[in-house]
Amino acid sequence: MEHVKGLLIDLDGTLYHGKNIIEGADALIRKLREKKVPYLFVTNNSSRTPQQVAEHLAAMGISALPEEVCTSSLAAASYIAHETPGAKVAILGEEGLEQALLEAGLDITEEQPQYVVQGIDRSFNYSSLTKALKWIHGGAISVLTNPDLLLPSDTGLTPGAGSLGAAIEAASGVKPVIIGKPSSILMKYATDRLGLSPAETAVVGDNLRTDIAAGVNAGCRTVLVMTGITTHDNMEDHITAAGVRPDYICEDLYEAAELLCSSGVNHCD
Known part of the structure; x- marks a missing residue:
């Protein structure tokens, strides 16, 4: 080493x-x-904020601070902010992703976004897929926080962000920029x-x-x-x-x- x-x-x-x-x-x-x-x-993991990740670790006895945490949401927000500062971004995701995008100075909107950024989204449905298709065909760049197809849960495996991203890619015909x-x-x-x-x-x-x-x-x-x-x-x-x-x-x-x-x-x- x-x-x-x-x-x-x-x-x-x-x-x-x-x-x-x-x-x-x-x-x-x-x-x-x-x-x-x-x-x-x-x-x-794109759903949790750094604070929530640190709290999850601390609850198990692992010392952790929010500033020691790097998530795919933070990296996605940084990537977009570097490429297009203040960009208009449509989001298909949860709290961790939304907070990261806002803190990076990005404008979350559903009107003519320049980027569609998608992470794990447990409210994802046919309407979500339709909106993503519309945005991407309208010229928005597709960004996927992470390609994980499956996630472990207390009740077994569940679909991950990558499974949702696969649906968006199949519908739009556009491969996303993968961050994680x-x-x-x-x-x-x-x-x-x-x-x-x-x-x-x-x-x-x-x-x-x-x-x-x-x-x-x-x-x-x-x-x-x-x-x-x-x-x-x-x-x-x-x-x-x-x-x-x-x-x-x-x-x-x-x-x-x-x-x-x-x-x-x-x-x-």
Whole structure:
């Protein structure tokens, strides 16, 4: 892990499963804080605000501050604001996305938007699809916060933002700009927030197809933890599908903590 100065840490499947903390997550974050290792929590979740993400982590005993959170909504808002400051944006999403767009100085409207930005939207219906089609055919650029097809819930898997985005893409015939993992846009936003180059940053996550692929695409080092989606049984299938391999593999978060704070990460001396 030479030259690594900061970390981008995935959440669901890496530090917790739903409402349940993964063993060692609290100890990992506590050790990184003690050693003053710069890090950010990076999530494809577009529905929650940074405050809500931090509260969710804190409720499980994982120390977190809102300013340590990077969501796909924040990255989407930053991307649009950089491309077209003050742009008119139509939104298909929830509170986290709306707040991020407003705080970026964007104008949320349904009248001739320049962008349609879509995240998870549990009120999505046929009318939503029809409006998205109209806006995109009217010249609006389609932006998708994250391509996750499925989301875990207390009652099983549910459709994710990517499933809704697939419907919009099929109807409009237009591929969206994808912000979240495995796209590098979210990771570039996060490394900029850290004030580091991708080469100075390591991505820690459980999913080869999203976390690790995003890290590779952005030029970061990658650490796969066997705490969630990827297992020894399915790893080769995921590697084949993602077309990437992690730089390091850790069986659990205790091993990850040892790697990240004893093998060259700056500030962990």
